[in-house]
Amino acid sequence: MNGLPLNLRLRRAMLIALLLGLWAPVKIVWEQQIAREQDNLRYHGLVMNRQMRDELGQGLTIGILSGMRSVVADFIWLEVTTAWENQEWFRMGGLVNLCTSLQPRAPVFWDMGGWQLAWNASVGAERDVTQPNELRRLKAARFWIDKGLDVYKRGIENNPEYWRLWSDTGLLYQQRLKDYKNAAYYYQRASELPNAPVYLERFPAIMYGLAGDDQGAYEAWRALWEKLTPAQREMKEHWKEKIESNIRRLEQKLSVPKEKRVFPN
Amino acid sequence: METSTVAAPPLAVETIGLTKRYPLTWKRKVLVALDGLNLQVKQGEVFGLLGPNGSGKSTTLKLLLGLIVATEGEARVFGLPPESLEARRRVGFLPENPYFYAFLNGDETLRFYGKLCGVTGDKLDKRIEELIDLVGLQNGRERPLRSYSKGMLQRIGLAQALIHDPDLLFLDEPTAGVDPLGSAQIRDLILKLKKMGKTVVFSSHLLEQVQEVADRVAIFSLGKKVLEGSLESLLTENQSTQVLIPAEMNPEQQERLRKFIGQTGVNESEIRFTRPHLSLEQLYLRTVQAQPDFVSKDSPRP
Amino acid sequence: MISSLHRILIIARNTLTEAVRQKVLNVLLIFGLVLICSSVTVSQLATPDIDAAGLFSEQIKFVKDFGCGAIGLFGFFIALLSTALLIPQELDKRTIYTILAKPVRRAEFLLGKFVGVVLLLALSVALMSLAFAATLYWQESVGLAAVEANYAQMDLKHTPTAQSMHDHDAAQIIKQVRDPQLVEAVLLIFAKIVMTAAIGLLISTFATSWIFTIITTFMIYLIGHGESLARTFWLSHGAETTIWQSGLIGLIALLIPDMNSFTIVDEILAGNRVPWHDVLNLLCYANVYVIVLLAVSVVIFDYREI
Numbered sequence: 001m002n003g004l005p006l007n008l009r010l011r012r013a014m015l016i017a018l019l020l021g022l023w024a025p026v027k028i029v030w031e032q033q034i035a036r037e038q039d040n041l042r043y044h045g046l047v048m049n050r051q052m053r054d055e056l057g058q059g060l061t062i063g064i065l066s067g068m069r070s071v072v073a074d075f076i077w078l079e080v081t082t083a084w085e086n087q088e089w090f091r092m093g094g095l096v097n098l099c100t101s102l103q104p105r106a107p108v109f110w111d112m113g114g115w116q117l118a119w120n121a122s123v124g125a126e127r128d129v130t131q132p133n134e135l136r137r138l139k140a141a142r143f144w145i146d147k148g149l150d151v152y153k154r155g156i157e158n159n160p161e162y163w164r165l166w167s168d169t170g171l172l173y174q175q176r177l178k179d180y181k182n183a184a185y186y187y188q189r190a191s192e193l194p195n196a197p198v199y200l201e202r203f204p205a206i207m208y209g210l211a212g213d214d215q216g217a218y219e220a221w222r223a224l225w226e227k228l229t230p231a232q233r234e235m236k237e238h239w240k241e242k243i244e245s246n247i248r249r250l251e252q253k254l255s256v257p258k259e260k261r262v263f264p265n
Numbered sequence: 266m267e268t269s270t271v272a273a274p275p276l277a278v279e280t281i282g283l284t285k286r287y288p289l290t291w292k293r294k295v296l297v298a299l300d301g302l303n304l305q306v307k308q309g310e311v312f313g314l315l316g317p318n319g320s321g322k323s324t325t326l327k328l329l330l331g332l333i334v335a336t337e338g339e340a341r342v343f344g345l346p347p348e349s350l351e352a353r354r355r356v357g358f359l360p361e362n363p364y365f366y367a368f369l370n371g372d373e374t375l376r377f378y379g380k381l382c383g384v385t386g387d388k389l390d391k392r393i394e395e396l397i398d399l400v401g402l403q404n405g406r407e408r409p410l411r412s413y414s415k416g417m418l419q420r421i422g423l424a425q426a427l428i429h430d431p432d433l434l435f436l437d438e439p440t441a442g443v444d445p446l447g448s449a450q451i452r453d454l455i456l457k458l459k460k461m462g463k464t465v466v467f468s469s470h471l472l473e474q475v476q477e478v479a480d481r482v483a484i485f486s487l488g489k490k491v492l493e494g495s496l497e498s499l500l501t502e503n504q505s506t507q508v509l510i511p512a513e514m515n516p517e518q519q520e521r522l523r524k525f526i527g528q529t530g531v532n533e534s535e536i537r538f539t540r541p542h543l544s545l546e547q548l549y550l551r552t553v554q555a556q557p558d559f560v561s562k563d564s565p566r567p
Numbered sequence: 568m569i570s571s572l573h574r575i576l577i578i579a580r581n582t583l584t585e586a587v588r589q590k591v592l593n594v595l596l597i598f599g600l601v602l603i604c605s606s607v608t609v610s611q612l613a614t615p616d617i618d619a620a621g622l623f624s625e626q627i628k629f630v631k632d633f634g635c636g637a638i639g640l641f642g643f644f645i646a647l648l649s650t651a652l653l654i655p656q657e658l659d660k661r662t663i664y665t666i667l668a669k670p671v672r673r674a675e676f677l678l679g680k681f682v683g684v685v686l687l688l689a690l691s692v693a694l695m696s697l698a699f700a701a702t703l704y705w706q707e708s709v710g711l712a713a714v715e716a717n718y719a720q721m722d723l724k725h726t727p728t729a730q731s732m733h734d735h736d737a738a739q740i741i742k743q744v745r746d747p748q749l750v751e752a753v754l755l756i757f758a759k760i761v762m763t764a765a766i767g768l769l770i771s772t773f774a775t776s777w778i779f780t781i782i783t784t785f786m787i788y789l790i791g792h793g794e795s796l797a798r799t800f801w802l803s804h805g806a807e808t809t810i811w812q813s814g815l816i817g818l819i820a821l822l823i824p825d826m827n828s829f830t831i832v833d834e835i836l837a838g839n840r841v842p843w844h845d846v847l848n849l850l851c852y853a854n855v856y857v858i859v860l861l862a863v864s865v866v867i868f869d870y871r872e873i
Contacts, residue, residue: 002287002872003285003286003287003288003298003333003334003336003872004334004870004872005334005335005336008334008870009870011870012866012867012869012870015866016863016866016867019859019862019863019866020821020822020859020863023859024821024822027821027824027856028798028802028820028821030852030855031794031795031798031825031828031852032798032802033848034825034828034845034848034849034852035795035799035828037845037848038828038831038845041831041834041839041841041842041845062789065789065792065793066788066789066792067639067759067792067826067827067829067830068636068639068640069830069833070628070632070636070833070836070837071632071633071636073632074628074629074632074633077625103833103837105833105834105837105839106628106833106837106838107837107838108624108625108628108837111624112625159839195739195742197731197732197735198731198735199727199728199731199732199735202728236727236730237727237730237731239727239728242727327873330664330667330668331667332664332667332668332872332873333872333873334870334872350670350672351670353668353669353670353671354670356668357668358664358665358668359665360661360664360665360668361661362661363660363661363662363664363665364659364660364661364662365660365662365665366581366585366660366662367660368584368585368588368589369581369584377577377581378665378666378669380573380577381574381577381578381666381669381671382669382670383570383573383670422665425665426665426668429669429670435668
C-alpha cells in the first residue's frame with residue numbers, strides 16, 4: 001500500500017527524471033563510441049535477417065538474442081558433422097553457411113567448412129555410384145571444390161590475418177585443382193602472416209617447381225635465401241641445406257652466369 | 266495537558282495531529298489509518314497502545330520509526346524527527362511476528378545487529394553476554410534461528426532491539442502467538458526494563474498483560490485515539506470497595522460481618538460475599554512452575 | 568562516511584552469508600560447474616578424429632564457448648534470483664524493519680545488499696572459472712597427446728619440416744588454451760552479470776512481487792541485446808517514422824543498456840585479438856551504468872513506504 005504524500009511523489013519523480021535525463025545522452029554517445037571501436041576491430045556483430053531466423057527456428061533465435069550466439073553456432077556445427085557422416089552434402093553446405101554467418105570472425109568455421117565442402121563433399125561426389133557416368137561425377141566434384149574454395153575466400157575476406165585459411169586455400173589449389181601458381185600465391189601470403197609455421201616459407205618455391213616453372217622456382221628460392229639473415233640461416237627450422245641445394249641445382253640448370261649466382265663455386 | 270510545553274527533559278514520544286491516509290486508487294476512496302493523533306509519552310514510562318486489529322497501533326509505531334511518512338502532522342522522538350539517525354540511535358524496535366535471519370544463530374544475530382549499531386569488540390561481547398542473560402537465551406546461542414520457538418524468537422527480538430542500549434523501546438505485539446509462560450517472561454522483561462529506566466511503548470490486544478505492566482494506556486479504534494489515561498485512574502471503580510480476607514467464612518460469620526459493616530452507614534443489602542478467582546493464567550503458571558524438574562527452557566518448534 | 572561504509576559492508580557480509588547458506592543458489596552453482604566440466608564430452612561429439620590441428624581448434628572453441636556460456640548463464644540465473652528475492656524476503660520476514668529501525672540509512676541498506684550480491688557473483692564466477700580452467704587444461708593434454716600420436720610414425724629428428732610441423736601444432740594448441748585474453752572474457756561476462764543484478768535491484772525497489780522482478784529483468788536483458796539496433800535506427804531514421812514508433816524505439820535507446828556490445832566475448836573466444844583498451848572501456852561503461860542504476864534505486868527506495 002502506498003500512502004506517500006503527493007509532494008514527495010513529485011520530488012521522487014523529478015529526481016529520477018533528472019538522473020536519467022543526465023545519463024541518457026552520455027549513454028548514447030558512449031555506446032556509439034563503443035560500437036565504432038568494435039567496428040574498427042572488424043567486429044560487426046550480427047544482423048539477423050528473416051532467412052536466418054527461419055533457418056534457426058524459435059529456440060535458437062532466442063538463444064542468439066540473449067547473447068548465446070557462439071554456443072548456438074557450436075550446436076549447429078554439431079549438425080554439420082552429422083550431415084557429413086550422413087553424406088547430405090547440400091544440407092551440410094547450408095549449415096556451414098549458417099555457422100559462418102553467425103560467427104564470421106570465428107576462423108575455425110571457415111577453415112573446417114571449406115575443408116568439408118572442397119574435400120569431403122567433392123570426394124563423396126566422385127565416389128557417388130548413383131551418378132550414371134564419370135563426367136557427371138567429376139562435374140559434381142568440381143562443383144563442391146568451387147563451393148569450398150568460395151568458403152575459404154570469404155573466410156579470408158573476413159579474417160585476412162589468419163594464416164591457416166590462406167595456407168588451406170593453397171593446399172586446395174595444389175592438391176585438388178593442381179593449380180600450382182595460385183597455390184604458390186596463397187602459400188606465400190600465408191607464410192607472411194603472424195604465427196604462421198616456418199615451413200610454409202619454402203612452399204611457394206616448391207609450387208613453382210611442381211608447375212615446371214624453373215625460373216619462378218629459382219627466383220622464389222633466391223628471394224627466400226636473401227630474406228633470411230645469416231643468423232636465421234643457421235637455425236634448424238629454416239633448413240639451409242635444402243634452400244642451398246635447390247638454388248645450386250637451378251643455377252646449374254638455368255645456366256645462370258657465375259657472377260650473378262648466389263653460390264658461384 | 267496535551268499542549269503543555271516541556272522545557273526539560275524532552276518527551277520520549279510526542280505526536281501532534283499525526284495522520285496517515287492511504288488513497289485506494291481503484292475504489293476512489295481514502296483509507297484513514299491514523300487520524301489526528303496527539304500523544305505524549307514521558308521518559309521512563311511504560312505506555313500501552315490498545316485496540317483491535319487495524320485500529321492504527323502499528324501505523325503509529327511505523328510513523329514513530331520513520332518507516333512511513335505522515336500525510337499530516339508531526340512526530341518527534343526525544344524531540345528529534347524519527348527518521349534521523351540520531352533519533353534511531355536512541356530507539357529499539359521489535360516488529361510484530363519477527364523471523365529474523367533464519368540462517369544465523371542467536372549469537373550471530375546479536376553480533377550482526379550490534380555491529381550495525383556501531384558496537385564492536387569487547388564491548389559487543391560483553392553486551393551480548395548481558396543480553397543473553399537478560400532474556401534467558403543461554404540455550405539458543407548456538408542454535409540457528411530457524412529452530413527457535415515463537416517465544417524464543419520474541420526474546421531474541423527483544424535482545425536485538427536492546428543491543429545498542431536504547432532509551433526508548435517500541436514493541437509491536439510482543440506477546441502475540443506466544444504461550445502464556447513465554448508471554449509472562451516477556452512481561453517480566455518489560456518490568457525489568459522499566460526498572461532500568463527505559464521508556465517502553467508497546468502495542469497489544471491482550472488486555473490482561475497490558476494491565477500488569479503499563480503505567481498509562483491509549484485505546485485506539487478505527488484510526489482514532491478514543492481513550493487515554495493512567496491505568497490507576499481508568500480502572501478504579503469509585504462506587505465500590507473490596508476487602509480481601511485470607512480465610513474461608515461460614516454463613517454465620519458472613520452475617521456478623523455484614524451487620525458490623527452496616528454500622529458504618531453502608532446499606533447492608535448491597536454488600537456481597539464472593540470468593541476471589543485465580544486468573545487462568547495465574548493457575549497455569551503456578552502449575553507449570555511447580556513441576557520439580559522445571560527449568561525455564563523452550564522446546565523447539567515442531 | 569567511514570561508519571557508513573562499515574555498515575554497508577556488514578549488510579553485504581550478511582547478504583553473502585545468507586546466500587551461501589541457502590541451498591537453491593548452491594545447487595545452481597553446482598549445475599554450472601557440472602556443465603562446464605561436461606563441455607569436454609560435448610566437444611568430443613563434434614568431430615571424430617581427423618586432422619590434429621583443425622580438430623583441436625574446433626574442440627577448444629567448443630570448450631571455451633560452453634565454459635564461458637555456462638559461466639554467463641548460471642551467473643545470470645544467480646544474479647536474477649538473488650536480487651529478485653532480496654527485498655521481498657526482507658519484507659516477508661520483517662527483518663527490514665529491524666534493520667531500518669537501527670541507525671542505518673536506507674541507501675546503506677540497499678547498497679549493502681547489492682555489494683553482497685556482487686560478492687556472491689564474484690565468488691560464483693571465480694569458482695566456475697576455476698572449473699573452466701581445469702577443463703581447458705584437460706583438453707590441452709588430450710590435444711597434445713593426439714599431436715604426439717599423429718607424428719609418432721615419423722622420424723622427427725631427420726625431417727626438419729615434420730619436426731617443425733609437430734612443434735607448430737603443439738604450440739598452436741597450447742596457445743589457444745592458455746590465451747591470456749580469456750581473463751578479458753571472464754571480466755566482461757562478470758560485468759554483464761553485475762549489470763543484470765543492478766537492473767534486478769532497481770526493479771525490486773518498486774516491484775510488489777518477485778515474479779514481476781524476474782520477468783521484467785529478463786525482458787530488459789533480452790531487449791538490451793537489441794538496443795544497438797534500436798539506437799542506430801533511432802539516430803538515423805528517427806524522423807521518418809511516426810511519433811509512436813520513434814518514441815518507443817527512442818525510449819529503448821535512451822534507457823535500456825546495450826547488452827549486445829558484450830558479445831565481443833565471442834570474438835575473444837574465437838581467438839581474435841581484442842585490445843585491453845576496448846575491454847576496459849566496456850568495463851567502465853558497465854560500471855558507470857551500474858552506478859546510475861544504483862542511484863535511481865536509492866531514490867526509489869528512499870521514498871518507499873515500508
